[in-house]
Amino acid sequence: xxxxxxxxxxxxxxxxxxxxxxxxxxxxxxxxxxxxxxxxxxxxxxxxxxxxxxxxxxxxxxxxxxxxxxxxxxxxxxxxxxxxxx
Numbered sequence: 456x457x458x459x460x461x462x463x464x465x466x467x468x469x470x471x472x473x474x475x476x477x478x479x480x481x482x483x484x485x486x487x488x489x490x491x492x493x494x495x496x497x498x499x500x501x502x503x504x505x506x507x508x509x510x511x512x513x514x515x516x517x518x519x520x521x522x523x524x525x526x527x528x529x530x531x532x533x534x535x536x537x538x539x540x541x
Contacts (some may be wrong), residue, residue, distance in 0.1 A: 462486050468501065469520040472511050479517055482509050501522075 462468070466486050474480035484501035490510065492498045498512045 462489075462499065463524055464488060465525055466521070467523040469522055470499075470501065470511060471517040471519075472515045473517065482511065483522070484509065 464486055467484065468486055469481060469483045471479045471481055482501055482503065484503040487500040487502055487508065490498055490500055492510065492512060496514070497514050498510045501511070501517075502507050503509055
C-alpha cells in the first residue's frame with residue numbers, strides 16, 4: 456500500500472463534509488489547493504462542475520473519495536541521447 460498519499464492539484468475528488476446533524480454535504484470537483492481561513496483554520500478549495508469554487512474547512516471533512524488522478528508526466532531518462540559530451 457502506498458502511504459505517501461496526498462491531494463494532487465487538478466485531481467477529482469468527492470468530499471463528504473458536515474452540513475447538518477443528519478445530512479452531510481457532498482462536493483465533487485477538481486482540487487485547487489489549500490488555504491487558510493480565519494485564525495489558523497486550514498481549508499481545501501475545489502472547482503465544482505457548475506463553475507463554482509467551494510472552500511471546505513478540513514475539520515469539517517468526513518470522507519474523501521478519489522475519483523480521478525491525472526497521470527504524472529514521464530521523467531526523462533538519465534541516459535538521454537541529448538546529454539553527452541562531444
